[in-house]
Amino acid sequence: MHIKYESFVREPLVDGNKDYHQVSEDIIGPIEGKPGRMWYVGFFFSIILLLYGIFSVGWAVYWGLGTWGVNRTVGWGWDITNFVWWIGIGHAGTLISAILLLFRQGWRTGVNRAAEAMTIFAVMCAGQFPIWHMGRVWDGFWVLPLPNSRGPLWPNFDSPLLWDVFAISTYFTVSLLFWYSGLLPDFALIRDRAKTKLRKMLYGLASFGWTGTAKNWQRMEALALVLAGLSTPLVLSVHTIVSFDFATSVIPGWHTTIFPPYFVAGAVFSGFAMVNTLLVLTRKILHLEEYITIGHLEAMNKIIVLTGSIVGVAYLTELFISWYSQSWGEMAAFQWRIMGPYWWSYWAMMTCNVVSPQLFWFKKLRRNIPFTFVMSIVVNIGMWFERFVIIVTSTYRDWVPGSWSYYSPTWPEVGFYLGTFGLFFTCYFLFAKYFPVIAVAEIKFVLKTSGDNYKRGMEYIEAKSAEEFLDEVHASHDDHDAAH
Amino acid sequence: MAIKKFAVAAYDDEAVLFPAVRKVRKNGFKIHDVYTPFAVHGLDEAMGLKSTDLHIAGFIYGLCGTSTAVGFISWIFTSDWPINYGGKPHFALPAWIPITFELTVLFAAVGMTLTFCYLNQIMPGVKKHVFHPRQSDDMFVMAIELNSQTPENEVIEFLKNTGAKETSVQIAEAGWWYGRWDKKEPYESLSAI
Numbered sequence: 001m002h003i004k005y006e007s008f009v010r011e012p013l014v015d016g017n018k019d020y021h022q023v024s025e026d027i028i029g030p031i032e033g034k035p036g037r038m039w040y041v042g043f044f045f046s047i048i049l050l051l052y053g054i055f056s057v058g059w060a061v062y063w064g065l066g067t068w069g070v071n072r073t074v075g076w077g078w079d080i081t082n083f084v085w086w087i088g089i090g091h092a093g094t095l096i097s098a099i100l101l102l103f104r105q106g107w108r109t110g111v112n113r114a115a116e117a118m119t120i121f122a123v124m125c126a127g128q129f130p131i132w133h134m135g136r137v138w139d140g141f142w143v144l145p146l147p148n149s150r151g152p153l154w155p156n157f158d159s160p161l162l163w164d165v166f167a168i169s170t171y172f173t174v175s176l177l178f179w180y181s182g183l184l185p186d187f188a189l190i191r192d193r194a195k196t197k198l199r200k201m202l203y204g205l206a207s208f209g210w211t212g213t214a215k216n217w218q219r220m221e222a223l224a225l226v227l228a229g230l231s232t233p234l235v236l237s238v239h240t241i242v243s244f245d246f247a248t249s250v251i252p253g254w255h256t257t258i259f260p261p262y263f264v265a266g267a268v269f270s271g272f273a274m275v276n277t278l279l280v281l282t283r284k285i286l287h288l289e290e291y292i293t294i295g296h297l298e299a300m301n302k303i304i305v306l307t308g309s310i311v312g313v314a315y316l317t318e319l320f321i322s323w324y325s326q327s328w329g330e331m332a333a334f335q336w337r338i339m340g341p342y343w344w345s346y347w348a349m350m351t352c353n354v355v356s357p358q359l360f361w362f363k364k365l366r367r368n369i370p371f372t373f374v375m376s377i378v379v380n381i382g383m384w385f386e387r388f389v390i391i392v393t394s395t396y397r398d399w400v401p402g403s404w405s406y407y408s409p410t411w412p413e414v415g416f417y418l419g420t421f422g423l424f425f426t427c428y429f430l431f432a433k434y435f436p437v438i439a440v441a442e443i444k445f446v447l448k449t450s451g452d453n454y455k456r457g458m459e460y461i462e463a464k465s466a467e468e469f470l471d472e473v474h475a476s477h478d479d480h481d482a483a484h
Numbered sequence: 485m486a487i488k489k490f491a492v493a494a495y496d497d498e499a500v501l502f503p504a505v506r507k508v509r510k511n512g513f514k515i516h517d518v519y520t521p522f523a524v525h526g527l528d529e530a531m532g533l534k535s536t537d538l539h540i541a542g543f544i545y546g547l548c549g550t551s552t553a554v555g556f557i558s559w560i561f562t563s564d565w566p567i568n569y570g571g572k573p574h575f576a577l578p579a580w581i582p583i584t585f586e587l588t589v590l591f592a593a594v595g596m597t598l599t600f601c602y603l604n605q606i607m608p609g610v611k612k613h614v615f616h617p618r619q620s621d622d623m624f625v626m627a628i629e630l631n632s633q634t635p636e637n638e639v640i641e642f643l644k645n646t647g648a649k650e651t652s653v654q655i656a657e658a659g660w661w662y663g664r665w666d667k668k669e670p671y672e673s674l675s676a677i
Binding site for chain 2: 019020021024145151152153154156157158160162163166167170173174177178181184185188189191192193197198200201203204205206208209210211212213214215216217218219220221222223225226227230231233234237241244441442444445
């Protein structure tokens with residue numbers, strides 16, 4: 001007797017009456033049909049934004065970075081703010097797919113595919129900012145340690161800016177491999193179901209010829225486990241290294257050891273918010289409410305309230321340490337953050353990141369979909385302001401009062417930011433149309449333990465006493481051993 | 485590459501598949517492979533497959549990454565082009581930890597994924613025989629290699645008794661080949677076996 005029993009205390013991960021075939025139909029169906037009007041409208045606007053972004057960047061490259069609002073005092077403006085913001089968002093995917101895999105969290109199966117895709121697209125957007133901030137972007141390859149005719153002159157391996165190059169390119173590559181290896185069986189499913197020649201050919205190519213033999217699956221699980229084990233420290237290292245860009249420089253407001261954990265918590269916070277934004281829309285448009293359930297959204301809201309509180313503690317710790325240090329530079333930096341000309345950005349950050357997520361302590365609000373959606377956007381606005389506060393309000397009043405300045409962005413900077421939204425959503429719309437947005441094979445794997453209809457079939461076990469149940473399990477194990 | 489004859493059984497429940505696999509092995513038939521739509525735990529053991537050593541390969545690739553990073557950076561900064569960065573030592577190992585870590589992860593992940601593809605014989609453009617169109621959907625498919633000692637009628641009858649929903653005899657390429665998935669299989673034109 002094989003008992004696939006999971007406690008009734010746990011919510012089902014898949015609602016409705018499902019069997020394996022129905023799961024394939026529900027998730028692959030939208031790929032085989034024509035997209036709805038919403039898809040075309042969204043895709044069109046994304047392309048417009050992307051084109052505007054390309055124009056803005058082209059403008060900045062042609063006329064030079066003087067077209068941006070950055071100046072000698074505030075050398076990093078919207079560009080690095082947006083870089084850190086996108087990289088932070090790109091943390092949720094790997095956290096969900098890797099860390100939650102290691103912690104054996106079954107609910108990750110419903111959301112990991114879309115979250116990983118989001119990670120990859122967000123990292124693509126993030127990468128644009130340092131690249132185009134180089135100004136002479138055609139010399140961009142100088143950041144790589146390539147043999148050259150200048151000595152050879154190598155990059156500075158002791159510099160956090162170079163660590164960033166390695167961290168982000170590694171993170172992108174590993175996330176892509178993790179995501180794509182999981183996609184192979186689902187592409188094979190689309191290929192085997194395909195009715196048209198073109199679809200059969202393209203998904204045949206994309207599936208690499210996967211057939212799902214026992215050995216294939218055995219290696220797939222080994223690969224997923226090791227990649228998860230590698231990605232877990234990797235995801236923590238990436239934002240740690242991003243925080244080193246600031247923490248290793250001697251600037252009041254930046255030069256602090258709290259930055260790595262504070263940045264990582266903030267990254268997870270904003271990443272989960274972005275996952276919620278996308279999934280609330282995706283589940284509605286593709287009719288996947290039975291796979292991405294309210295339970296899934298609630299689990300992510302719990303992580304949002306946890307990481308939001310960690311971020312809040314970090315903000316307060318920063319304030320305390322600046323006072324405790326009794327260094328006038330530190331104290332002044334924080335005083336101007338809170339009460340200087342940029343006071344509005346500090347208080348926007350505090351409200352959106354620390355105060356409003358506390359509402360998620362209420363279960364009713366955690367399970368309320370419109371509220372979740374609004375909160376997910378509020379959190380990302382707050383996290384954008386956090387990066388703006390760190391970057392701009394630490395530098396605009398530097399050591400010499402004569403060089404104090406005020407920074408505001410120009411249109412090419414704003415256009416660049418909007419353009420990355422275009423890039424992100426263009427990719428996401430293509431993903432939602434042509435890729436299985438839920439990992440079909442993984443849902444099938446948990447279906448018989450966590451599917452609603454299968455759980456209901458276990459009611460007779462629930463009625464039994466613990467002793468009775470244990471006796472039966474032991475008996476079934478004895479049978480099993482005898483069969484060997 | 486070889487064209488072979490197979491008896492194929494498709495099951496609709498993994499709980500039926502397990503005893504079937506055991507019976508088939510006990511009876512001495514040669515299982516070519518079992519195809520499942522998702523990872524069925526314990527199937528590899530039931531089929532008598534060894535566990536994979538892929539993670540050991542990953543560890544070795546990781547070590548390659550570590551030594552590449554440490555070796556390359558220390559060569560550059562101590563001998564090829566030593567530069568004085570604010571009086572810091574040339575051999576500044578703590579400052580190299582981030583890049584060393586990243587390269588360890590990168591080498592391990594890329595190496596393991598390529599090894600995974602090589603061992604599984606998967607690559608864009610690779611084609612293999614699909615015994616049942618729903619083996620990636622909801623069917624668990626077992627293919628048994630037939631030879632002169634195993635008459636097909638007998639094997640098919642045996643498979644039906646193990647609870648198979650569908651059975652068939654197929655002549656197919658056992659390995660992989662380069663091909664397009666929308667084109668007909670090359671062995672379909674071969675009549676002789």
